[in-house]
Amino acid sequence: MSATRGDPALQALLLPFSDGDLAWPAGEVLFLRARAGAPLSGLPAPVMTCVQGFKPEADALEGAGFQVHATLDALGEGDAHWPLVLVLPPRQRDEARALFAEALARVRPGGVVVAAMANDAGARSGEADFTRLFGRVASRSKFKCRVFWGHGPGDAVLGRQWRALDAPRPVVGGRFTSRPGVFAWDRVDPASALLAEHLPDDLRGRAADLGAGYGYLSAALLERCPGIASLDVYEAEARALALARVNLAPFASRVALDFQWHDVAAGLPARYDTIVSNPPFHAQTRDARPDIGCAFIAAAAAALEPGGRLWLVANRHLPYESVLDASFGRVRLVAQRDGFKVIEAVRMGGADPGRRGGRR
Structure with a gap:
């Protein structure tokens, strides 16, 4: 099963960096629900920790040289030291909200969280939820996707509530x-x-x-x-x-x-x-x-x-x-x-x- 087909959401995710809206940080980067693809090859020598529980995608990321964890458990509980957290949210809304909240818990104060979704996969509602959590948000639309980003610390109380939305x-x-x-x-x-x-x-x-x-x-x-x-x-x-x-x-x-x-x-x-x-x-x-x-x-x-x-x-x-x-x-x-x-x-x-x- 190929995990490297064209991926418009991954392309959109990196637009703020290629267009100069955001600067790529010097430190480590966390990528939640990461996917491999050609857009990652153009990043400036990334030190990136990827979290991906879907085996074909995890294998593709490892093959591209990235460190991959199947779950967030290996990262510790809310270890907020990443200057940049990238997110490719899933379609399911409660799971997506929980993932936004995890990103908020793990980005350092003043750091940036960037997320991208396809328009037909709930991008509009995803951006609305992201805005509730982060407050002031910037966004762009391209490749039939939306990319949106905000800075920590965001709404920590709402974040704690949303982290439990996808609990077993x-x-x-x-x-x-x-x-x-x-x-x-x-x-x-x-x-x-x-x-x-x-x-x-x-x-x-x-x-x-x-x-x-x-x-x-x-x-x-x-x-x-x-x-x-x-x-x-x-x-x-x-x-x-x-x-x-x-x-x-x-x-x-x-x-x-x-x-x-x-x-x-x-x-x-x-x-x-x-x-x-x-x-x-x-x-x-x-x-x-x-x-x-x-x-x-x-x-x-x-x-x-x-x-x-x-x-x-x-x-x-x-x-x-x-x-x-x-x-x-x-x-x-x-x-x-x-x-x-x-x-x-x-x-x-x-x-x-x-x-x-x-x-x-």
Whole structure:
């Protein structure tokens, strides 16, 4: 999965510096929800600490030579010494407000916080929230994005309130713990629910959940299938993976669990008898990316043992059949409802397509 496609918000984020509105500081820079891209290469010898919990983006940043942390925890609690904090806020408003508040808590007094958002990703409301927190704000519009910046100390009281907006909390009647910004964070995704409804109870052996989110499908698999001996939980978003650890803890006494912060599209490091997945089909920028789901299917086919079974759910319109037919010996449509399809694909014997080494 490429993390280096054109990124107008990243271009907009650096406009105040390239146009002379702001001077790049001599000290360290903190970049929250950082993304790699060509605009960063023109910075004046940056000493930059990046926080990015999405594995493909984190890998791209590390490949570009930046120091990367998956979460803010490694930075300490409100260590406010950065003269500049850059922010690429997410679309989800509570999560974005919490990120603005984190930036405020970590910028030194008199330092500057700069944020950029695409117009179709909530830039206008994002700027309004940013203004509430920082007071006097400057802004510009370009590349179908808005970039806005303000100086500390801002409204520390509102900042403390907003930092808690994306805290983990009970959802689905207390069955799970989740937080804003995670996929389908406050509900059971209907596609995942359809797959869980049709999972057979004879799935067994070593299992994996690809793109597990906060762990709903993993829990359904373990509740329904007593023959599952171990489960590897793969998730590219570190915030979601941490929630899956919490939500699957009740199963740890009877099933070996492993949690992998991993880009499934890059392939899997182990072999399995059973794989379940509700693969993503959008990039972080919300652009349609059916190639991601195709990469998940190919990774599953390469990782399944002969006779192993993939149980997959997807939007009905997504063109996954060609890669399924090319990768599996037997494919059948199990169910269709509400615009979704459930598919079982069985890995037949013979040469492994794209087999990767790994533990067995």
